Amino acid sequence: MATHRRSLDTRMAPTKPRLRLGDLIEISRFGYKHWAIYVGGGYVVHLALADDIAGAAASSIMCTLTEKAIVKKEPLCVVAGRDKYQVNNKHDDKYRPLPSNKIVQRAEELVGQVWPYSLTSENCEHFVNELRYEISRSDQVRPQPVSRPLDPGRSLS
Numbered sequence: 001m002a003t004h005r006r007s008l009d010t011r012m013a014p015t016k017p018r019l020r021l022g023d024l025i026e027i028s029r030f031g032y033k034h035w036a037i038y039v040g041g042g043y044v045v046h047l048a049l050a051d052d053i054a055g056a057a058a059s060s061i062m063c064t065l066t067e068k069a070i071v072k073k074e075p076l077c078v079v080a081g082r083d084k085y086q087v088n089n090k091h092d093d094k095y096r097p098l099p100s101n102k103i104v105q106r107a108e109e110l111v112g113q114v115w116p117y118s119l120t121s122e123n124c125e126h127f128v129n130e131l132r133y134e135i136s137r138s139d140q141v142r143p144q145p146v147s148r149p150l151d152p153g154r155s156l157s
Contacts, residue, residue, distance in 0.1 A: 019038045019076075019087065020038065020087075020100060021038060021039065021040050021100040021101065021103065021104050022037065022038065022039075022097065022098070022099075022100035022103035022104055022131075022132060023037070023038040023087045023089060024036075024037065024038075024087065024088055024089050024090070024128050024129070024132055025037070025038055025044055025076065025080075025085055025086070025087060025088070026085060026086055026087075026088040027079065027080050027083050027084075027085040028083050028084045028085065029083055032140060033125070033140060034046070034079075034083075034124055035124045035125045035127070035128045035129075036076070036079055036124070036128065037103060037104075037107045037128050037131050037132065038076070038087075039073065039104045039107055039108060040104065042075050042076055042077070043073055043074065043075055043076065044073070044074065044075075044076045044079055045071060045072065045073050045107035045108065045110070045111060045131075046071075046072060046074070046079055046124055046127075046128070047069040047070070047071060047072075047115060047117065047123070047124040047127050048069060048070055048071075048072045048074075067116065067117050067118070068114055068115070068116065068117055069114070069115045069116075069117040069122075069124075070112070070113070070114050070115070071107075071110040071111050071112065071113050071115060071127075072111065073107075073108070073111045089132070090139075091129065091132075091133055091135075091137075095133040095135055096133070097132050097133055098131075098132060098133070098134065103131055103132050106131050107131050115127070121136075122136075123138055123140070125137070125138035125139070125140060126138050
C-alpha cells in the first residue's frame, strides 16, 4: 500500500517535500484538521470564514457558526500560520484523482464564491475531496461520502 503523506512541518523539518499541484494539504489545528488544495506558487485554495473577521487559523472553526464560507486563495504559510501541515492525499488508493491541472483549474474558478457551510456535510475536507476526487467526503465527521456536482448554489436540504 502506497503512502500519500509527506510531512511539511516547517518548524521541525530541515527540508520540505516538493508540493505538487492538486495536493491535499492537511493542517493540524487544535482539536480538528483544516484542509486546503495546493495550486502552485506557494498558494492554496480553501474554505474560510465568509466575512473575514477572523484570522486564517480561526477561519474554519468560526465558519461552523456562520453557515457560510468563502473560497479563498492565500499563501500556504498564511493559512497554516504556526500550525503543522502535511500533504495527505489519503484517498488516492481508493479514488482516482483528477489530473492536477484540472484540480487547480476547478479550484481557481471557485475563488471568491460564497458557499454554504455545514460541519457535517459541507466542510473544508468535503470541499477539497470534491475538487480532487469528485467525491464529497470527510473522515472527521459523518455522514459520508456523497457524490454530487460542484455547485455553490445548491441547497443544504
